[in-house]
Amino acid sequence: MTTPGLTTPALRVAGIAKRFGALTALREINLEVGKGEVLGLIGDNGAGKSTLIKIICGYHRPDAGQIFVNGDEVVLRSVDHARSLGIDTVYQDLALVNELSVYHNMFLNRELVRWPLLSNRTMRRRAEEHLKDMGVDLPDVTVEVAKLSGGQRQAIAVARSVYSDAKVLLLDEPLAAMGAKEGTMILDLIRDLKERGEVSVIIIAHNYAQVLDVCDRVNLLQHGEITFDKRSRDTSLEELTELVVAEYRGGRRRRHK
Ligand SMILES: Nc1ncnc2c1ncn2[C@@H]1O[C@H](COP(=O)(O)OP(=O)(O)OP(=O)(O)O)[C@@H](O)[C@H]1O
Numbered sequence: 001m002t003t004p005g006l007t008t009p010a011l012r013v014a015g016i017a018k019r020f021g022a023l024t025a026l027r028e029i030n031l032e033v034g035k036g037e038v039l040g041l042i043g044d045n046g047a048g049k050s051t052l053i054k055i056i057c058g059y060h061r062p063d064a065g066q067i068f069v070n071g072d073e074v075v076l077r078s079v080d081h082a083r084s085l086g087i088d089t090v091y092q093d094l095a096l097v098n099e100l101s102v103y104h105n106m107f108l109n110r111e112l113v114r115w116p117l118l119s120n121r122t123m124r125r126r127a128e129e130h131l132k133d134m135g136v137d138l139p140d141v142t143v144e145v146a147k148l149s150g151g152q153r154q155a156i157a158v159a160r161s162v163y164s165d166a167k168v169l170l171l172d173e174p175l176a177a178m179g180a181k182e183g184t185m186i187l188d189l190i191r192d193l194k195e196r197g198e199v200s201v202i203i204i205a206h207n208y209a210q211v212l213d214v215c216d217r218v219n220l221l222q223h224g225e226i227t228f229d230k231r232s233r234d235t236s237l238e239e240l241t242e243l244v245v246a247e248y249r250g251g252r253r254r255r256h257k
């Protein structure tokens with residue numbers, strides 16, 4: 001694990017703010033993820049987690065603040081631009097093209113560019129090898145993605161990002177609405193990544209036990225800011241749950257004022 005502060009973080013954001021009309025979604029976000037580190041981002045519904053991820057992946061422009069990749073400031077112009085800098089995102093439903101086969105999806109937009117002359121047979125074989133390598137268990141890579149479950153699609157999207165040159169991988173609720181088998185598949189993928197230590201991951205999840213299980217560090221997003229930053233080994237399920245319950249009680253008090 002990378003100790004924050006000792007080396008340049010793979011990704012750092014400073015003073016990020018984002019408004020949607022009258023609503024302030026993010027006030028001042030400061031966050032970093034070390035090389036090879038897995039950071040869990042938690043927070044209430046509507047706290048702004050997805051908005052932050054969408055800023056880091058180049059989808060939304062922030063109103064204020066800076067983004068640094070390997071210590072260099074970048075101004076992200078688009079999702080493609082962020083991807084070219086090694087920042088990749090996995091959304092459950094947007095990531096894949098439903099009408100194409102699993103193996104075509106594996107090569108979509110990326111590997112086809114790098115190796116334009118790959119035959120279908122080669123792509124198919126490489127996709128099979130890679131998915132097997134990553135422990136993603138699918139009966140047939142020629143099947144259309146539309147025929148797979150949400151969890152299987154998610155596993156393929158994660159595997160594809162890992163296969164690409166992603167240096168920072170953003171996972172927005174990869175375990176939501178997922179069966180035990182696919183959930184385990186994703187968690188295993190993340191653990192594999194961690195062992196290889198090549199990719200930094202920010203993962204949004206509501207299941208704190210899973211967060212503590214798979215993440216090196218946890219950040220809590222509250223009132224548009226990061227209000228809690230601890231290594232997983234220095235916190236507990238009880239502490240995280242208590243933070244959120246305290247916020248709920250505080251929110252009720254505010255509403256009743
Ligand atoms: N495109 C948008 N236009 C207007 N408001 C938005 C937009 N996207 C998000 N918001 C608002 O910004 C706030 C933060 O939303 P966001 O989706 O980032 O929350 P979240 O932490 O991901 O919540 P959840 O855990 O429910 O996914 C919410 O109040 C939401 O309604």
Ligand SMILES: [Mg+2]
Pocket residue numbers: 049050051172
């Ligand atoms: Mg969200």
